[in-house]
Structures are given as C-alpha cells and as structure tokens.
Amino acid sequence: MTQHHRQPRLRRWRARATFARHLFTFVNDAVMASPHDFPTLSIVDHPLVRHKLTILRDRATPTKQFKELVDEIAMLMAYEATRDLALESTGVETPLEHTTGWTVRGKKLTLVPILRAGLGMVEGILRLMPSARVGHIGLYRDHDTLEPVDYYFKVPGDVSERDFLLLDPMLATGGSAAAAVSSLKRVGATRIRFLCLVAAPEGVARFAREHPDVPILAASLDRELNEHGYILPGLGDAGDRLFGTR
Numbered sequence: 001m002t003q004h005h006r007q008p009r010l011r012r013w014r015a016r017a018t019f020a021r022h023l024f025t026f027v028n029d030a031v032m033a034s035p036h037d038f039p040t041l042s043i044v045d046h047p048l049v050r051h052k053l054t055i056l057r058d059r060a061t062p063t064k065q066f067k068e069l070v071d072e073i074a075m076l077m078a079y080e081a082t083r084d085l086a087l088e089s090t091g092v093e094t095p096l097e098h099t100t101g102w103t104v105r106g107k108k109l110t111l112v113p114i115l116r117a118g119l120g121m122v123e124g125i126l127r128l129m130p131s132a133r134v135g136h137i138g139l140y141r142d143h144d145t146l147e148p149v150d151y152y153f154k155v156p157g158d159v160s161e162r163d164f165l166l167l168d169p170m171l172a173t174g175g176s177a178a179a180a181v182s183s184l185k186r187v188g189a190t191r192i193r194f195l196c197l198v199a200a201p202e203g204v205a206r207f208a209r210e211h212p213d214v215p216i217l218a219a220s221l222d223r224e225l226n227e228h229g230y231i232l233p234g235l236g237d238a239g240d241r242l243f244g245t246r
Contacts, residue, residue, distance in 0.1 A: 089102060
C-alpha cells in the first residue's frame with residue numbers, strides 16, 4: 001500500500017482514537033465525580049464558592065490572591081458546616097423591649113488544621129466564630145508510598161466536650177485526613193467534621209470506609225487522582241501555592 005493510501009486511514013484511526021478518548025473521559029467524569037455515590041459527602045455549591053474556586057484553580061492566580069480565596073471559601077463553607085450547632089434560648093433587651101433570642105450552646109468549637117496547608121483555612125472561619133479554639137495536627141504525605149506520616153498533635157484538653165472541624169484544602173488519597181481523624185478519636189473526640197476545598201473520589205471513598213461516622217464537606221468533587229496522587233483537575237499543591245514555595 002502506498003503512502004498516499006495509508007494517510008486517510010491513519011487520519012481516520014487518529015480521529016476515532018481521539019473521539020474514544022474524549023468519550024471515555026466524559027463517561028468517567030459522569031461515573032466517578034457524582035456526589036450521590038458518597039453518602040457522607042456534601043458539596044457546598046453556593047455560587048460565590050463556585051466562582052471563587054474557579055479563580056483558585058487558575059495557575060496564574062498569584063500567592064496573595066490564592067491565600068485570600070482560600071480564606072474566603074473556608075468562611076463561606078463554615079456556614080454550612082455549623083448549620084446544626086446546638087442552640088439555647090436567652091433573653092435580650094432591645095432598645096424598645098425585652099425579647100427572646102438564641103445563642104450557640106456550649107461554644108466549644110475547635111478548628112484543627114492539618115499542617116501546613118490547613119492553616120490557610122483557619123482565619124476565615126475564626127472571623128466567623130472568634131471564640132473557637134485552634135488545635136494542630138502535623139501530617140505529611142510520603143511522596144513514594146503516598147501514605148501519611150505524623151509529626152505533631154496538639155488539641156484542647158476537654159476533647160469529649162468539643163465539636164471539631166478538621167481542615168485541609170485537599171482530600172486526595174484520603175490517607176492524611178483519615179489518619180488525622182483517627183488521632184482525634186484516640187484522644188476521645190466524637191463529633192468531627194472534615195472540610196476541604198477539592199476532593200478526589202478515591203479519597204472520599206477511603207475516608208468514608210475508614211470513618212463512616214464523619215461527614216465530609218467539600219467545595220468540589222473532582223474527577224480523579226493521577227499516577228502521582230494529585231487531584232485532577234485540582235488546583236495544584238495547595239501548600240506550595242499558599243506559602244509561595246512552588
């Protein structure tokens with residue numbers, strides 16, 4: 001067969017391969033990225049969250065703006081995360097008369113960022129709830145095994161009386177988040193929620209398997225992990241982008 005006759009066939013084969021690749025991606029997205037597959041996962045899809053997350057994903061977004069966006073999205077997500085905090089009635093004197101209002105009962109809320117990227121979510125939530133305490137869990141992901149390695153743990157002493165919001169911008173493999181929850185449970189924590197900006201289906205599945213009693217709140221359920229354990233489409237390495245070390 002001449003080169004002239006092979007060219008049309010080659011073009012048709014390439015076109016079919018491209019179509020199949022796009023079709024697989026489309027089907028894969030539809031199957032893997034459905035929040036309905038994960039009963040413990042809630043997506044905070046407020047228009048402002050979606051708008052800010054889009055800017056956050058942009059590789060051209062500078063460090064200063066990236067920090068501000070993480071801060072703002074975390075604060076918006078905190079409204080949803082604290083929706084069912086216990087309340088108690090209280091009397092209050094307005095300039096015109098006495099009436100009844102509501103206050104958060106107990107007020108023993110603790111924010112626990114997973115170091116280091118989780119630190120970027122703390123200040124936004126503290127502006128909303130300035131009386132919250134802040135603990136810290138130090139974990140990093142081994143780049144060879146993709147498993148978490150812990151190096152620091154510090155939370156308030158009255159653990160069993162507290163509500164915990166565990167914070168990390170990324171839920172990738174799920175190993176670090178699941179290990180952090182296990183650390184909190186070991187010291188007596190029973191009321192824990194996990195907040196992240198973007199999550200991979202693989203990470204959500206692992207987290208839910210290991211901690212089916214812990215709700216996950218995310219701004220987005222992304223498509224998948226790549227071979228290096230990074231979320232796709234994702235937003236890059238959140239820690240590097242927050243602290244300018246990329």
